[in-house]
Amino acid sequence: MAEESKTPLLDELEKGPWPSFVTDIKMAAKRKPETMDLLNQLELSYEEKIGHWKHGGIVGVMGYGGGVIGRYSDRPDLFPGVKDFHTLRVNMPTGWFYTTKALRTICDIWDKRGSGMTNFHGSTGDIILLGTDTDQLQPLFDDLSEAGFDLGGSGSDLRTPSACCGPARCEWACFDNLQMCYDMTMEYQMELHRPMWPYKFKFKFSGCPNDCVAAVARADMSFIGTWRDDIQVNDDEIAAYAEGGLDIQADVADNCPTKCISYDASSKKIKIDNSNCVRCMHCINVMPKALKPGKERGCTLMAGAKAPILMGARLSSVIVPFVPKEKLEPPYEWFKDFIDRLWEWWDENGKFRERFGELLDRVGMRVFLKAMDMEPIPQMIEAPRTNPFVFWWPEDVETSGKEAK
Amino acid sequence: MNEDIKKAIFGFYEKKRKTKTRFPMKDIVTYLKDFNRREVKTTLMEMANAGDLKVWSSGSSSYYMMPEDFEKLIKAGAEEMEE
Amino acid sequence: MPAKTDIGPPYFKDFLPKVILDNYGKWDYHEIVKPGVLMHVGESGDKLWSVRVGGARLICTDRVREYCDIADEFCDGHFRFTSRHNVEFLVADEAKLEPLIKVLTDKGYPIGGTGNGITSIVHTQGWVHCHTPATDASGPVKAVMDELIDYFTGVKTLPAQLRIALACCLNMCGAVHCSDIAILGIHRKPPKPDVNKLPKVCEVPSTISSCPTYAIKPKKLEDGTKSIEINDERCMYCGNCYTMCPAMPLADPEADGIAIWVGGKVSNARSGPKFSKLAIPFLPNNPPRWPEVVDAIKNIVELYAADARKYERVGDWIERIGWETFFDKTGIPFTDMHIDDFDGGAPPPHIAFRTTAQFRF
Numbered sequence: 080m081a082e083e084s085k086t087p088l089l090d091e092l093e094k095g096p097w098p099s100f101v102t103d104i105k106m107a108a109k110r111k112p113e114t115m116d117l118l119n120q121l122e123l124s125y126e127e128k129i130g131h132w133k134h135g136g137i138v139g140v141m142g143y144g145g146g147v148i149g150r151y152s153d154r155p156d157l158f159p160g161v162k163d164f165h166t167l168r169v170n171m172p173t174g175w176f177y178t179t180k181a182l183r184t185i186c187d188i189w190d191k192r193g194s195g196m197t198n199f200h201g202s203t204g205d206i207i208l209l210g211t212d213t214d215q216l217q218p219l220f221d222d223l224s225e226a227g228f229d230l231g232g233s234g235s236d237l238r239t240p241s242a243c244c245g246p247a248r249c250e251w252a253c254f255d256n257l258q259m260c261y262d263m264t265m266e267y268q269m270e271l272h273r274p275m276w277p278y279k280f281k282f283k284f285s286g287c288p289n290d291c292v293a294a295v296a297r298a299d300m301s302f303i304g305t306w307r308d309d310i311q312v313n314d315d316e317i318a319a320y321a322e323g324g325l326d327i328q329a330d331v332a333d334n335c336p337t338k339c340i341s342y343d344a345s346s347k348k349i350k351i352d353n354s355n356c357v358r359c360m361h362c363i364n365v366m367p368k369a370l371k372p373g374k375e376r377g378c379t380l381m382a383g384a385k386a387p388i389l390m391g392a393r394l395s396s397v398i399v400p401f402v403p404k405e406k407l408e409p410p411y412e413w414f415k416d417f418i419d420r421l422w423e424w425w426d427e428n429g430k431f432r433e434r435f436g437e438l439l440d441r442v443g444m445r446v447f448l449k450a451m452d453m454e455p456i457p458q459m460i461e462a463p464r465t466n467p468f469v470f471w472w473p474e475d476v477e478t479s480g481k482e483a484k
Numbered sequence: 485m486n487e488d489i490k491k492a493i494f495g496f497y498e499k500k501r502k503t504k505t506r507f508p509m510k511d512i513v514t515y516l517k518d519f520n521r522r523e524v525k526t527t528l529m530e531m532a533n534a535g536d537l538k539v540w541s542s543g544s545s546s547y548y549m550m551p552e553d554f555e556k557l558i559k560a561g562a563e564e565m566e567e
Numbered sequence: 568m569p570a571k572t573d574i575g576p577p578y579f580k581d582f583l584p585k586v587i588l589d590n591y592g593k594w595d596y597h598e599i600v601k602p603g604v605l606m607h608v609g610e611s612g613d614k615l616w617s618v619r620v621g622g623a624r625l626i627c628t629d630r631v632r633e634y635c636d637i638a639d640e641f642c643d644g645h646f647r648f649t650s651r652h653n654v655e656f657l658v659a660d661e662a663k664l665e666p667l668i669k670v671l672t673d674k675g676y677p678i679g680g681t682g683n684g685i686t687s688i689v690h691t692q693g694w695v696h697c698h699t700p701a702t703d704a705s706g707p708v709k710a711v712m713d714e715l716i717d718y719f720t721g722v723k724t725l726p727a728q729l730r731i732a733l734a735c736c737l738n739m740c741g742a743v744h745c746s747d748i749a750i751l752g753i754h755r756k757p758p759k760p761d762v763n764k765l766p767k768v769c770e771v772p773s774t775i776s777s778c779p780t781y782a783i784k785p786k787k788l789e790d791g792t793k794s795i796e797i798n799d800e801r802c803m804y805c806g807n808c809y810t811m812c813p814a815m816p817l818a819d820p821e822a823d824g825i826a827i828w829v830g831g832k833v834s835n836a837r838s839g840p841k842f843s844k845l846a847i848p849f850l851p852n853n854p855p856r857w858p859e860v861v862d863a864i865k866n867i868v869e870l871y872a873a874d875a876r877k878y879e880r881v882g883d884w885i886e887r888i889g890w891e892t893f894f895d896k897t898g899i900p901f902t903d904m905h906i907d908d909f910d911g912g913a914p915p916p917h918i919a920f921r922t923t924a925q926f927r928f
Contacts (some may be wrong), residue, residue: 091855092706095713096677098623100695102745107627113718117683117695124694124703125854128820133813134542134698142572144532144539145872151694166696170576171529177658178582179635179644186628186635195628199648206678209625209696224570227577234539234546235508246592247583248607248615255592262575268573273529274539275509279537288835288924290648295840295922296745303835304922334820334878336836336925357925361836367596379924383917387737388807389779391909392744396920399928425520429772431508440915456564458926461919530876544810557768 082182086118088125093332107195114194116160117210118289120152123284132164140220143272146230147216164194167219168205168231173261174244175200184287184319188222190252201317202239205231221268226402235275235432240264242284243291252408253304253376260284276422277438287372288360294381299435300418301395306373310362316369318347331362337342377403383436393436400458417451424450443470487502489527492516497550505557506540531552568787571708582731585647586615586659602721603678604668615888618667621677621687621712621719624652625695627831629639633674634775641667651730652687653680677718685868688712690733691740693752699806701752701823702852705917708733710856711750711864718868726875726884730832737805742833747881748864749828749843754804758817762786762794769812771795777811779909823861825850829867829893830882842881844890846897848904863899870896 092101101118107396108115120131133151140147148166155162169185185206189195190329194210196220201207210220220230227366236349242260246252264271270295283294294301321327332340340362341357342348351362353373363370380402381395399417406413424447429438439447447470448455496515500507509528509567514549516524531537538554541549580588590609605617623630634826638646638656641663646656658664658669671678680686688711691697693704709846717723733750735744743749765771771793775783782801788794807857809815827850832844846867861871867881874896875884894901 088855095677095709096716097712097719098621098626098676099709099710100623100625101709102807103623103625103627103630106629115915121694124707126750128823128852128854130694130697130700132696132698141570142533144529145541148542150698157922164696172577172582173579175648175650176582176587177580177646177648179638179646181577181582182631182635186631190628197626197628197631199622199626199631199652200624200625204650204687221570221918224574226576229572229574229576232541235544236539236546241650244647246594247579248594248617250594250596250607252592257579267573268575272573273532273543275525275529277508278511280546290833290835290840290924293742293745293833294743295835295924305924307928330877336837355927357835357927359835359839359925364836367598379926381922381924383621383920386739386744387812388739389777391915392739392842394745394842394922396917396922396923396927398790400926402842426510429510431510432777437915441915455822456527459921459923464919504770504772536805542810 086122086456089118089122098265104196108295109304110190111195111396113160113164113212114196115211115216116152116158117164117194117196118226118269120154120158120161123154124309131158133301140216140230143230144274145233145236146220146273148208148233161210164210165213165216165482167208167211167216168201168203168233168239169191169223170209170229170231170239170264171200171204171241173242173257173264174206174247176247177454184226185223185228186218188226192222200232203231203238203327205239206459216383229268230272232271232279235276235278236268236272236274236280237267237278238281240284241272241292243286245284249286251289251304251360252405253306253372254286254302254378256284256286256302256304256378259302259407259411262411266411266415270422275303276426278434279433280422280425280435288358288379294384295384296384298384298395300421302407304372304376305358305401307401308373308375310351310356310373312349312351313369314348317349317366320366320369321326325366327366334361335359336361338425340445345484346480351462375403377401378407383434383435383439385436389432390437390440393434395436396460397458398453400456420451445470485530485534486527489516489519489524490531492519493524493527493531493537501550501553505553506549508545508547509519512548582645583767584615584643584657584659585659586613589613590615599682600707602684603681604664605681614661615661616661616664616670618656618658618664619649619680620656620671620677621652621680622652623705623709624653624690632802636802637667637670641670649686651680651689658913661750667891676719678717682721683717684718684721684723685712685725685729688731688733688750689741689743691735693735697735698737699810701754701806701818702735702825703854704733704735705855706854707750707825707860707897710858710861714861714865714886715868723872727872727878727880729871729881731864737794737807738774738810741832743804743828744842745831745833745840747829747832748829749865750860750864751826751828753824753826753849755822755849756817756819757782757797757802757804757823757903758806758809758815760797760815761810762788762796765794765814767810768814773813774808774812777807780806783808820852824852826859826861827863827867830885831924832880834884837878838880838883839925842877845905846893847899848902867897872902 198207283298380399828843
């Protein structure tokens with residue numbers, strides 16, 4: 080006789096076409112009693128409409144200050160299997176490309192030492208191993224390290240950098256963002272594993288202005304691939320799109336944000352006024368066979384994005400309009416110097432738990448630019464200020480006063 | 485390990501532990517302003533590696549604590565859970 | 568023997584299939600062959616297909632092993648995940664493409680998420696593992712995707728891509744602040760601190776300074792211990808104090824729920840990145856399927872699908888028709904809560920910064 084289900088609410092979510100996480104928890108629960116407790120605690124949450132987790136404390140792994148998130152059930156009386164149920168972040172391979180061999184290795188290690196539940200992937204990009212107890216943490220790390228894996232970041236550190244699929248799969252990648260993401264991850268292992276800053280700092284690398292890794296919204300330092308010269312046009316392919324039925328005028332030219340594309344329907348040719356092109360990618364997105372980014376490639380550096388806590392959400396804004404491709408390849412001397420000075424400034428001036436973007440808002444962009452010895456340029460702003468409360472550098476007042484005489 | 489800095493760091497904790505037990509790296513670096521900032525940070529990390537200090541993390545931010553205070557805090561959390 | 572530390576992740580190039588290594592940085596163009604199937608063509612003429620499949624994100628090792636089995640059979644052991652939790656099987660041999668699609672379909676995996684439609688909903692832990700959730704994550708995601716599956720599989724299309732994200736609280740892990748539609752877990756009641764326990768488990772100064780609206784003040788208890796008290800009127804229940812101090816819980820099963828935000832985006836195409844804006848201040852948590860949330864989102868999606876012009880993202884569409892028209896057509900009530908009043912309404916400096924990569928040299 081079939082047993083009456085202990086999880087009637089969650090069972091509901093096994094129906095329907097979208098892959099069901101409940102099915103997966105049940106599969107792991109067959110093998111792991113702690114995962115059965117996870118399932119049952121989740122059902123209680125669904126009944127009571129409240130979470131049952133406590134946080135904090137455990138960092139767990141010798142030599143590191145992060146990579147493990149401590150979690151404890153607040154009902155260990157009911158669910159002893161999840162009394163300690165910590166999460167381990169594993170630094171994913173750049174671009175989330177895997178071999179089945181590597182993934183099976185991770186599965187073997189995790190099945191031996193934890194709940195069998197994972198996230199592919201966490202928000203920052205790490206592989207999340209969801210649920211193990213305190214004394215498994217060090218052995219788990221030892222096994223992963225032996226297999227060639229390392230932990231991701233957590234706490235007040237450099238979080239695991241991430242990148243879109245870049246030159247591995249996309250014709251629009253304007254620089255080797257995968258390689259740079261990997262190289263920076265390796266370069267800054269100290270900063271990643273040993274928290275030493277006011278708060279967290281994130282790098283995200285997108286190969287083009289489509290920004291498929293949402294760098295502009297989610298990274299303190301956002302790398303957006305771009306180009307500086309003219310969009311490459313293949314006239315034959317333009318004509319082919321037109322003959323194929325694409326309404327180039329309406330779909331492409333009319334959607335250009337700066338109206339810099341003119342299309343001649345009789346000759347089936349387009350003309351791009353590149354000096355007014357802001358490289359938004361729309362025309363390229365629509366006609367990938369006919370249009371390509373220019374040849375002089377690199378990236379735009381934008382900085383300061385974050386989620387709402389504490390002073391509101393921020394998008395990154397332009398700080399270096401164009402870094403040429405050559406500077407985005409080993410040995411990265413220019414960038415390493417730049418980011419070291421930026422981190423130094425943020426670390427010295429930032430309050431506890433103050434993100435880089437919040438510091439920028441608190442002290443003002445002019446203070447940052449002076450500290451970094453950078454020139455202000457109009458590409459940094461949407462428009463000049465509208466409030467008249469202008470700070471002057473005293474030395475500039477002295478100088479201009481003398482000139483006036 | 486820079487023994488002068490290590491001594492100064494222990495001095496910091498001796499003084500401050502009466503009111504607080506969890507300190508972000510910043511608090512310690514600011515207090516030890518007569519020393520080189522980078523050296524202070526390096527020493528803190530070395531002390532954490534060696535077990536002279538413990539790192540407590542909420543997941544989003546990180547604090548440095550004396551080992552006894554760390555153990556007390558973990559236990560206090562555990563006691564709360566067992567209520 | 569102690570483990571090696573600081574070794575970093577495995578080198579990604581060791582995981583790339585031959586066709587990618589041969590064409591790395593030398594791809595010519597791509598096409599969407601059919602929903603969920605991308606074809607990439609190299610300058611060499613080599614072809615690679617990516618078959619994109621919906622992923623639940625919260626998956627067990629058995630599931631990962633099943634993906635591996637499929638990838639071994641059809642992809643020489645290579646596949647990847649997308650930045651939005653979906654799975655992409657990388658097929659170098661065209662003869663294996665249709666057999667792979669058949670196997671995936673037979674196993675019930677939805678194929679899609681390409682082109683002008685809805686891909687997976689970016690989300691994190693919710694009641695499964697988060698310590699500050701106002702709602703679950705995986706549950707609402709499953710409920711919404713079940714309802715909107717046709718926009719994933721390409722049975723129905725949209726004027727442009729529509730990115731949905733969910734955050735189980737105001738910490739907003741993920742790009743919830745810049746999504747076409749965002750599902751946000753919210754609290755609506757101030758914390759009830761245990762002022763006696765608080766000084767024992769929390770740092771009073773950090774707790775006080777964690778509040779964005781200065782709603783927490785120091786208060787001495789009768790025995791002289793320093794604790795805190797909350798000015799309830801200044802509290803907007805963001806829960807940051809609870810992140811800093813476990814003795815300040817604020818979760819409440821009836822007051823907690825979900826807010827819906829609309830109109831954000833991250834790409835620079837046509838229009839620059841935009842924040843999401845508040846559409847619906849509160850819908851109740853109604854597990855297991857959150858019907859109010861699903862209906863509200865479906866309503867917005869269907870209206871957008873019918874009314875927006877080709878290539879207009881949700882935010883672009885609303886800007887063109889005007890917010891008053893949006894509220895009118897969706898039937899969503901406009902309230903005083905829709906009007907920004909954080910910090911007295913003074914826009915912070917970054918509002919005037921160039922938060923797009925769209926610029927002239």
